[in-house]
Amino acid sequence: MQEKDIYSELSSIRNLMERSTKFISLSGLSGIMAGVYALIGAYAGYKIVYGNSTNLDYRDHYIDRPDILISLLAIALAVLIFSVLTGIWLTIRQARKKGENFWNPVSKRLLTNLAIPLVTGGLFILVLVIRGEYGIIASSCLVFYGLALISGGQYTFSDVKWLGCCEIILGLLAALFPGYGIVFWVIGFGLLHLLYGTIMHFKYNQ
């Protein structure tokens, strides 16, 4: 056996072990788009809560009025749905470009591991809304999202795990400063996604 053969054998083994355990068709662009949607959503939410207040001395902001609450929930849901749909679409496109099937054992594992903390978080936040505990909703969104990323991150690029860590830290900080939920929301879902998406795009999409 030639040395060259051994090297190619070893690299093929390594490549297969990696490809069979990690889903690498994630697109950085979907991170960027999720960030953009989140920023638009946050801006719309800000407008609704704080109103088009003229520069008077006081601002009127309520989130306990049912109509405002419902429109905020609708915005959050819209951001989530748009982000997920864009993510799925771009991932399928990326997988096709690489000539890979996007529906394989690894992507299934990735989805399940993302979904468990995410659905738990979603239900938990629903409970918070029903019980009127608005103060830690933003924090819970970030924490559960971070946990989902870390659990799903095992089955894709390790950068996803780092994004998850940052989201959890931000979420905990948001819990410490309950009045500033929207600030942490903007940083966590908007800016971090933009940053992550840009890094991923240049690191893997070239």
Place this chain on the structure above:
Amino acid sequence: MKSPLENFDKAFENRLRLQIMSVLVANERYDFNSLKELLSATDGNLASHLKALEKEEYITVYKSFLGRKPNTQYAASLLGREAFKKHLQALENLIKQQLQ
């Protein structure tokens, strides 16, 4: 001097078999169709090499049905994992020897 080739596993002489084993060692289980796609192998070729590995008792086969479709899953056995490790070790030794 002992030839490093002595430790080479005959069962892994075929490249596809070694590739199958790599996937199964890295994963708990893998099903036939996904394996076929990942390795871009043909049905017959993949099946015959899986059979060979099964005969060596390097892999365990789990047969079940998803609705009406048969779904066959494969997993590396303890024996298979050991053999794979040894084979990799042998490859490594061979490289080391050539570097000297």
